[in-house]
Amino acid sequence: MTGPDDPDLLADLRGPDAEHDGVFWHGDRRLMVFDADAASRANAENFADLTLPDRFVDQIRGRRSPVVSWRQVRSLWLSQMRVLGEEGHLRALADRMAAVLDDRRDQHVDFAWLAHEVMFRALVPVVLDGLSTSDQAWLARDAIAKLTRLDAGPGGQTRRQQWQAVVAQAHTGRVVRKEIRRRARGGRTRTDLTQPIVDRLLPALGPDRALEAVTTVLTAIAGPPGAVAGCLMYELAKRPEWAATLAEEFAAGSVERLYRSGTRSAPIAHRFVKEVLRMWSAPLLMTRSARVPLTVRAHRLAVGQHYLVSPYLVNHDERHWSDPDTFDPDRWSAGAARRPPGGHYYVPFGWAPTACIGAGLGSVQLVLLAQLLCTRFRLELRAPDAARVSLGAVPRPLDFDGWVRPRGPAAADAT
Numbered sequence: 001m002t003g004p005d006d007p008d009l010l011a012d013l014r015g016p017d018a019e020h021d022g023v024f025w026h027g028d029r030r031l032m033v034f035d036a037d038a039a040s041r042a043n044a045e046n047f048a049d050l051t052l053p054d055r056f057v058d059q060i061r062g063r064r065s066p067v068v069s070w071r072q073v074r075s076l077w078l079s080q081m082r083v084l085g086e087e088g089h090l091r092a093l094a095d096r097m098a099a100v101l102d103d104r105r106d107q108h109v110d111f112a113w114l115a116h117e118v119m120f121r122a123l124v125p126v127v128l129d130g131l132s133t134s135d136q137a138w139l140a141r142d143a144i145a146k147l148t149r150l151d152a153g154p155g156g157q158t159r160r161q162q163w164q165a166v167v168a169q170a171h172t173g174r175v176v177r178k179e180i181r182r183r184a185r186g187g188r189t190r191t192d193l194t195q196p197i198v199d200r201l202l203p204a205l206g207p208d209r210a211l212e213a214v215t216t217v218l219t220a221i222a223g224p225p226g227a228v229a230g231c232l233m234y235e236l237a238k239r240p241e242w243a244a245t246l247a248e249e250f251a252a253g254s255v256e257r258l259y260r261s262g263t264r265s266a267p268i269a270h271r272f273v274k275e276v277l278r279m280w281s282a283p284l285l286m287t288r289s290a291r292v293p294l295t296v297r298a299h300r301l302a303v304g305q306h307y308l309v310s311p312y313l314v315n316h317d318e319r320h321w322s323d324p325d326t327f328d329p330d331r332w333s334a335g336a337a338r339r340p341p342g343g344h345y346y347v348p349f350g351w352a353p354t355a356c357i358g359a360g361l362g363s364v365q366l367v368l369l370a371q372l373l374c375t376r377f378r379l380e381l382r383a384p385d386a387a388r389v390s391l392g393a394v395p396r397p398l399d400f401d402g403w404v405r406p407r408g409p410a411a412a413d414a415t
């Protein structure tokens, strides 16, 4: 767990949160909306009619662009996500994760950063398939720069890091723009999240808004998936009894079945993943700007005022969860003593209508990662007793470094 001197972004918020039942003003007039019902309602009202901003060229010329609702963009992605969750795509996703782990084998690594790398690199082709190695490397550099900024906090980056971040972001823009243009000219088609945007929405969106849509997903896969994966590695490393239970479950089934039926074929691993997602939800806080006048439990927000929501605090709310700070995958078993309250009290993927489009794939990917770590690889920690999780912008294991080792042939055969 978190050490007393480690960062805790929520330290000043827990007291007022309990005192005011989850809705209160904090500091410079920002409303904290940590109550599950209030957060869900505020998000629904705020984003009910979300449309994309006008194109840049139209803004300059004082014209209106064709109206495209965010719902249209999301619905194309959600359909494509179903295809991307099929057997062949899951196998390819797992192969890409295994390749990153294999590449780092026997080197001294920070596991929290490794987790980001494994998740992000494996997910890039889900968003933009078929990129050259050097273009993929630019996307990874951009993601690392964003994560470094998150990790360092405001003003915590050196000028060199800031400059590298600008360069990486510019290159990512160039890579995505080039790929959209190539596909629009009738080049190759791919099964990824960019293709339906090009095929179905490009004329209405225009190139700059299409670029914005694709980079939104690239940003989304650069943070929470890796943060949660780092915590999954942490929980597996700290709880050998759970690692052994999961290894047994994976050995009893085949990995091919896992690709075919996803989380269904590994119910214990799925419970473990659900609990990691609850216990270590990322990000800790999300800032929203009111797009319409909002009233949250009699607190009024004018357009442009900010409010903050927290999947983490909702998932740890003592009013709804029993022993919320205890890591207990068994709470997800049928008939468990600590029952989850269900519904919108469990929000590791946020709230409709902007809830994560990758919730299903993200969960399966975490199960696949657990499978790799219980069967083909193992983590050897440099200082097992020192490892703990701090609560910065995202939950982050500290002193969590060591070596990825291959498992013996007997364990590999079990896959």
Ligand code: HEM
Residues within 6 Å of the ligand: 074, 123, 126, 127, 216, 217, 220, 221, 224, 225, 228, 282, 283, 311, 348, 349, 350, 351, 352, 353, 354, 355, 356, 357, 358, 359, 361, 362, 363, 366
């Ligand atoms: C375990 C993995 C993941 C976690 C924990 C996670 C978590 C989140 C959270 C908390 C949000 C904010 C939702 C809100 O605004 O209320 C979000 C949004 C989003 N996520 Fe994920 N995510 C994961 C995986 C993925 C994957 C695999 C993809 C796509 C390949 C993805 C794409 C997105 C997108 C596009 C959004 C923005 C949705 C919108 O604004 O409409 N995420 N995610």
